[in-house]
Amino acid sequence: MIMVKNLTKSYGDIEVLKDISTSIAPQEVVCIIGSSGSGKSTFLRCLNLLEEPTSGDILIEEKNIIDKSTNINKLRQQMGMVFQQFNLFPQKKVIENITLAPIKLKKKSKKEAETQALELLEKVGLSEKADAYPSNLSGGQQQRVAIARALAMEPHVMLFDEPTSALDPEMVGEVLRVMKQLAKEGMTMVIVTHEMGFAREVADRVIYIDGGRIVEEGSPRELFANPTHERTKAFLSKVL
Amino acid sequence: MGTTLDVIKDAFPYLLQGLYMTVLISVVSIIISLVIGLIACFMRMSKYTILRYPAAIYVNIIRGTPILIQILFIYFGAPSVLDIHLSAFTAGLIAISLNIGAYNTEIFRGGIESISKGQMEAGRSLGFTYSQTMAYIVLPQAVRRMIPSFVNQLTHAIKDTSMLSVIGIAELTMVGQSIYAMNFKSFEILTMVALMYFITIYTVSLISTRLERRFVIS
Ligand SMILES: Nc1ncnc2c1ncn2[C@@H]1O[C@H](COP(=O)(O)OP(=O)(O)O)[C@@H](O)[C@H]1O
Numbered sequence: 001m002i003m004v005k006n007l008t009k010s011y012g013d014i015e016v017l018k019d020i021s022t023s024i025a026p027q028e029v030v031c032i033i034g035s036s037g038s039g040k041s042t043f044l045r046c047l048n049l050l051e052e053p054t055s056g057d058i059l060i061e062e063k064n065i066i067d068k069s070t071n072i073n074k075l076r077q078q079m080g081m082v083f084q085q086f087n088l089f090p091q092k093k094v095i096e097n098i099t100l101a102p103i104k105l106k107k108k109s110k111k112e113a114e115t116q117a118l119e120l121l122e123k124v125g126l127s128e129k130a131d132a133y134p135s136n137l138s139g140g141q142q143q144r145v146a147i148a149r150a151l152a153m154e155p156h157v158m159l160f161d162e163p164t165s166a167l168d169p170e171m172v173g174e175v176l177r178v179m180k181q182l183a184k185e186g187m188t189m190v191i192v193t194h195e196m197g198f199a200r201e202v203a204d205r206v207i208y209i210d211g212g213r214i215v216e217e218g219s220p221r222e223l224f225a226n227p228t229h230e231r232t233k234a235f236l237s238k239v240l
Numbered sequence: 241m242g243t244t245l246d247v248i249k250d251a252f253p254y255l256l257q258g259l260y261m262t263v264l265i266s267v268v269s270i271i272i273s274l275v276i277g278l279i280a281c282f283m284r285m286s287k288y289t290i291l292r293y294p295a296a297i298y299v300n301i302i303r304g305t306p307i308l309i310q311i312l313f314i315y316f317g318a319p320s321v322l323d324i325h326l327s328a329f330t331a332g333l334i335a336i337s338l339n340i341g342a343y344n345t346e347i348f349r350g351g352i353e354s355i356s357k358g359q360m361e362a363g364r365s366l367g368f369t370y371s372q373t374m375a376y377i378v379l380p381q382a383v384r385r386m387i388p389s390f391v392n393q394l395t396h397a398i399k400d401t402s403m404l405s406v407i408g409i410a411e412l413t414m415v416g417q418s419i420y421a422m423n424f425k426s427f428e429i430l431t432m433v434a435l436m437y438f439i440t441i442y443t444v445s446l447i448s449t450r451l452e453r454r455f456v457i458s
């Protein structure tokens with residue numbers, strides 16, 4: 001589904017991603033862990049070209065997205081993204097947040113888009129908030145709306161960048177529950193997270209990134225129980 | 241020679257006509273300057289040097305020279321070289337629009353930059369192009385915040401139009417000058433002129449404050 005080959009990314013002289021190669025299978029749930037500043041967000045953002053890779057190749061469903069001929073906007077429609085800061089559109093109601101892209105980009109009728117949005121809101125447990133404005137929702141609710149907004153484009157992959165890091169502890173659970181449900185339904189997901197319990201339970205594979213490199217990857221059982229690299233051990237002993 | 245009251249009564253209808261001209265030029269040039277500002281703003285934010293530089297030069301020239309020189313330049317200077325003729329009204333409109341447009345460029349830029357980068361990224365990640373994200377998501381939020389500033393620009397435009405008296409446009413200041421040139425009642429007439437400016441500008445700034453409360457604080 002996603003194939004990354006020798007990906008590097010530099011800001012000026014500073015190389016923040018170094019020769020990253022990995023692949024993600026359809027329906028796989030991959031969690032990316034690592035300390036702050038290690039390059040996790042940059043990696044995730046390269047996958048939908050919010051950051052432009054410096055070198056290397058990224059193939060999404062066999063298409064090399066580095067190719068100048070790739071329609072990046074079409075590509076992004078197939079890759080939902082959820083941000084740490086939610087980034088809902090504050091001047092639009094919850095339902096408008098969700099229907100905007102399907103109406104404008106998929107040319108859905110307003111009615112069709114709204115029916116779909118209501119289904120998605122039900123799925124994330126927020127049916128009664130359709131007409132609320134984002135500023136009247138809690139962080140956990142906003143993040144669930146953000147997930148619904150991304151799902152409305154019917155993406156093939158969902159990218160999550162620390163979706164629960166900006167939340168009060170009591171709201172983390174409700175967001176993770178939605179993500180767990182998505183995973184169960186077979187959505188392909190790449191999740192940058194500090195929630196080790198979640199990674200252990202939901203991930204098919206965990207990737208540990210440090211200093212812009214993949215240090216170690218494996219099933220959560222292997223990686224959490226028997227990390228082979230010293231750096232992984234050191235990191236895990238701090239967060240577990 | 242009549243009493244002060246007569247002076248006021250005689251002058252008032254003419255001054256009102258002058259005020260009309262002042263407001264007309266101000267409002268029309270504000271509208272033109274919004275278009276100029278929006279275009280120049282996107283040029284300034286463009287990744288292409290060929291667009292960015294002319295816009296930056298325009299903004300800096302306008303901000304770095306007196307408006308009086310700009311007016312004289314457009315009415316006398318430019319036509320003499322370009323071999324065109326501009327009416328005083330057209331030249332005045334162009335001068336004020338270009339002047340306010342430069343300031344609007346910076347207002348637009350500041351407004352757009354005040355919208356968090358996350359909004360652009362959220363739009364792009366859904367598959368919107370840069371322009372679509374600007375049009376559907378960023379600009380509506382930015383313009384909301386900018387409305388009070390634009391209304392405030394109207395007060396500047398009203399004051400700036402008084403400079404147009406130098407090229408003979410019959411706006412409020414010019415009309416005042418011609419009246420006291422004939423009746424020598426400069427104190428009375430200039431007091432009236434100042435009052436009329438004050439009331440107009442004060443009203444506009446009241447509106448601006450109201451809008452600020454409504455759009456910026458909420
Ligand atoms: N736009 C940028 N310009 C310069 N350096 C950046 C930029 N974005 C990220 N970095 C640097 O790249 C490194 C990796 O950042 P990031 O991917 O955000 O890390 P993580 O998500 O793992 O915390 C950090 O050292 C950060 O300072």
Ligand SMILES: [Mg+2]
Nearest residue numbers: 040041042162
């Ligand atoms: Mg990060």
